[in-house]
Structures are given as structure tokens and as C-alpha cells.
Amino acid sequence: MNNIVTFKDVSWKRSGQDILSHIDWELKKDEHWAILGLNGSGKTSLLNIVAGYHFPSTGKVTVLGNEFGKANLPELRKDIGFVSSSLERFTHILENQTVEEIVVSGKFASFGLYDKVYEKDWSKADNLLSSLRLDYLRGKKYILLSQGERKRILIARALMSNPSILILDEPCTGLDLLSREEVLHVMNEIAKYNCHLLYVTHHIEEITDIISHVLLIRDGKIVASGPKQEVLTDELLSETYKMPVKIRWEENRPWITIKNNIRMANLENINI
Numbered sequence: 001m002n003n004i005v006t007f008k009d010v011s012w013k014r015s016g017q018d019i020l021s022h023i024d025w026e027l028k029k030d031e032h033w034a035i036l037g038l039n040g041s042g043k044t045s046l047l048n049i050v051a052g053y054h055f056p057s058t059g060k061v062t063v064l065g066n067e068f069g070k071a072n073l074p075e076l077r078k079d080i081g082f083v084s085s086s087l088e089r090f091t092h093i094l095e096n097q098t099v100e101e102i103v104v105s106g107k108f109a110s111f112g113l114y115d116k117v118y119e120k121d122w123s124k125a126d127n128l129l130s131s132l133r134l135d136y137l138r139g140k141k142y143i144l145l146s147q148g149e150r151k152r153i154l155i156a157r158a159l160m161s162n163p164s165i166l167i168l169d170e171p172c173t174g175l176d177l178l179s180r181e182e183v184l185h186v187m188n189e190i191a192k193y194n195c196h197l198l199y200v201t202h203h204i205e206e207i208t209d210i211i212s213h214v215l216l217i218r219d220g221k222i223v224a225s226g227p228k229q230e231v232l233t234d235e236l237l238s239e240t241y242k243m244p245v246k247i248r249w250e251e252n253r254p255w256i257t258i259k260n261n262i263r264m265a266n267l268e269n270i271n272i
């Protein structure tokens, strides 16, 4: 299968308002995408359509060969891993669980062990911990981990069900510099697992080697989409962020600078 996700002229309306308008987008095999846009631009709405939580108002969406409306959503969702801050709502359930139990629970897409866990599941969780260099956390209670360690464990957990798509919705929010780099390191290891990343961030320097393509979204419309070197330009990012910005590449990563030291007071007068 060459097309992992396809959006054809997709719009999503709520309360008479277009939240997403006329989205045409394709995620192809072996591509890993970052999605960038201001608050409220429609990134989460788009991810929720991919994961089958929202149904498009018009247009056609195909995910892993399944057309929405015809797909068996619970089955399809097993193929889609999701790590977002909304998972933290369930943190109280995790208090007494060990790192291994959390990772193994990814098999059931639930936070408890409600089904039988076989020896092969424990050894798979163990392999994930080793290959993501998280072995040092074995046996620890999840509640005692740092924020960065928790994020990495939740990524390992999401990989437990061998997803074909892994959605990471701002996984580095609130992390210090070192913890963020550790999460980005884990993200780069994901390439080994044959899954396709969809990475949402407000910080373009988090676009590391693994990310091949970028989708820019503004007010529910696509500004640009394609290979990262073509899309991450001063012009397109300025349009996306509604202010003049400059991009530079260092250590193979993009970094952004606000042009002319614009002050907040001036922002309203800037027309891009």
C-alpha cells in the first residue's frame, strides 16, 4: 500500500463554521510528517479525522486503505497510535503501575491489563524499553517518573501494538531542553518500527532527521505541504504564522527568528 492517508477536498464544519476547508493532502509510504500552524489553525481537528474521531463534513478520507464511512473504526484505530496531553487525564489510573505494565497495556489500547498478557508480550515490552534506551526505568512506578521519562514511556507504549501510524501531538510541551532532546531521540528511533509519524509542534527546531515532510496550516486551510526543505521557507512560514519570520538550518534542523524584533503591539498592523 503506497498511500497511508489521503484527504480529497475535505472540509469539517462545526456550528456553521468551516474549521477545516478543502484539504487535499497525501501521506505516502515511508514519509514522516510534521504539522505546523498557530493555535486554533485546525491541527488537532485534522489529526482527529485521521484517527476516526471526527467524520469529515464533505470530501473523502482514506486511511490505510480504508475509506471513512466504510471502515471498521475500532479495528482501524488499533493501527493508529496516539500520544497527546489528553492521555494525561488518565494519569491517576497509572499511579501504582510499573513502567513495564504501562508499556504492555499498549497491546489493548487501554491503561489497565484487562486481557491476558503472554510471555511474548512482556518480552516485547522489554525489547521496546531496551531499543528506546529506557531500560534504566525498569521496575519503576510510572508516577515517580519525570515528565520527559513519562512521555518516552507513552511513546514506547504506543509502539506496543505495532501501529502503522503514530500521532504525536505536541509531546515536548513543558519539557526542559535535555528532556526534549531525549524525546526527540526516541522519535528518531521510531523509523525502525515501520510506522508513519504525524508530529504536531509549535517549535520548528523539533523537526529532526526523521521528519521528511511538512504540512503548514492557517485558519483551517493548507498553506503548503511537501518535502521539508521546500516547505520550510521564510515566505511560507511567515504566511502560516501571520508575522515575518526567518528560517535558518543548523545541525540539520530548522530554527526560526522573528524578523525586525517585532513587538506584540505592532503585530496587529502587519499584513502578510
Ligand SMILES: Nc1ncnc2c1ncn2[C@@H]1O[C@H](COP(=O)(O)OP(=O)(O)OP(=O)(O)O)[C@@H](O)[C@H]1O
Pocket: 014, 015, 019, 037, 038, 039, 040, 041, 042, 043, 044, 045, 046
Ligand atoms: N468540536 C468543536 N466544535 C466547535 N469548534 C471546534 C471544535 N473543535 C475545534 N473547534 C475549533 O476549531 C478551531 C481549530 O481547533 P484545533 O483544536 O483543531 O486547533 P489546533 O491547531 O490544534 O490548535 P492548538 O495549537 O491550540 O492546539 C478552533 O477555533 C477551535 O475552537
